[in-house]
Amino acid sequence: MARALVLKSTSEPLSLEVNPIPTAVPGSVVVKVLGLAVIPYLHAILDGSLPYSITLPMVPGSSCIARIHSVGPDAISLSPGKLVFCDLTVRARDDPNLAILMGIHGGAAPKLMDGEWRDGAYAEYAKFPIENVFPLNEEILLRKLGYSIEDLCTIPSHLIPYGGLSEIDVRAGDTIIVAPATGKFGGSAVTTALAMGASVVACGRNASTLQTMSTLFSSTGRLSTVILTGDVAVDTKAMIAASGNDGKGADAYIDFSPPEAAKSNHIRAALAALRPKGRAVFMGGIVGGVEINYQMVMMKSLRVQGKFMYEREMIVRLIGMVENGNLKLGETGTGFKTVGRFGLDGIQDALIAAKDTAGWGKQVVLLP
Known part of the structure; x- marks a missing residue:
């Protein structure tokens, strides 16, 4: 069992619930979420003042840094224990021009939000499409370059x-x-x-x-x-x-x-x-x-x-820029400073802090 934040109504705050750990089926990967940046306007999505298309109940979403917990039977290179970047932009496999943002916006493919890919990463464990999970070179990023999980949480902003x-x-x-x-x-x-x-x-x-x-x-x-x-x-x-x-x-x-x-x-x-x-x-x-x-x-x-978001190959290239040192992370590299760190039980304080740090150079992170 694992904890997850669940939105049941835009007139109610998020509730912290204990649910079964998702199961990795063909075409999917289940990860243990290590950290993610709280987007400044998430509060407005959750209370309905920003009228995004969402399906309830829902675990809110964001791209995240995670470690693989389990993989579907069709996984070739991904395996449990690997450090990964998980992207929230889910594209329809039979029409990649249509996409949603997991746990944030039903976009042009609301059927995906209604079903398999509704729940996002505001949880201890989350399930992502296999094509949305990208391996990170842990030796280079965490040891050679000395980045923290919080530093890696700035990747989506770039x-x-x-x-x-x-x-x-x-x-x-x-x-x-x-x-x-x-x-x-x-x-x-x-x-x-x-x-x-x-x-x-x-x-x-x-x-x-x-x-x-x-x-x-x-x-x-x-x-x-x-x-x-x-x-x-x-x-x-x-x-x-x-x-x-x-x-x-x-x-x-x-x-x-x-x-x-x-x-x-x-x-x-x-x-x-x-x-x-x-x-x-x-x-x-x-x-x-x-x-x-x-x-x-x-x-x-x-x-x-x-341009809506980015394409899959762009994620691969940007990760390469970070691992090769072209794009330097951290406060000295990009000016990004983590000004708030919260667990799942501190989500309301995290939402307020993120709202107050909407400008450049600051982030609030959730560390499930």
């Missing part, structure tokens, strides 16, 4: 922007605008793009956070910052100047705008600061429309697209 950066083919030598850059995922986009060899123009209104970033990554020589004013012309000019590139503009732009930024002018400014044939990817939380200069996009032949 993986999400890596999905967008890879989707628009950001490469070493490119210059990319990150705006806004002071939130959890925007800040991680800065770190990840630098690790990929790109130059970064980090934009935001929080001058203190931008200064901290500038100091932390000064050794790269590839980070510039722009304090947004809200004036499109002024901000565009500043972004172009910070991009270098002989005044032609940046090569790419990644956006992680929160819902409340729908009327902000930074998207218009960032698109205007792209060079001809520049690329932009939207990965934020805005609901509804945003204003875009149609003629400018056409005349400059800009590519503007969205």
